[in-house]
Amino acid sequence: MEYQYPLSMDWSTEEIIDVVKFYEAVEKAYEKTIEREEFMSQYKRFKEIVPGKAEEKTIDKEFQEMSGYSIYRTQKRAREATPGDKISMKK
Structure with missing residues (x-):
């Protein structure tokens, strides 16, 4: 896919x-599978950079409009998964 990631100057x-590595982790969850721990580690780092909920929602909306992939739904599925699970957002 060719699109620009939402980034802050x-x-x-x-x-x-x-943050780009985190976006790639979300993409991996949709296109293949990703280890829950790997995803949560990337998400934890993303939250260190983007600690506010409002900014996270704005970034998620922009990312979803460009890619079709939801950060929120991916992290929700990862949180609900058991340690050791693989996360897949394929339908």
Whole structure:
């Protein structure tokens, strides 16, 4: 897919790299599978960079409009999964 990730000019280069890795983890959950622990680790780092709920919702909306993938639904499924599970958002 070709689209631009929602990024903030306020983020450092390292933070941008980490947020892009998180977006890739969401994509992996939709396109293949991802280990729950790997996803939650990426999500934890994302929340360190984007701690506010309002900003997270805005980013999720932009990401979903561009990619069709939901950050919220993916993290919800990961939270509900048992440690050791693989997360898949395939229908």
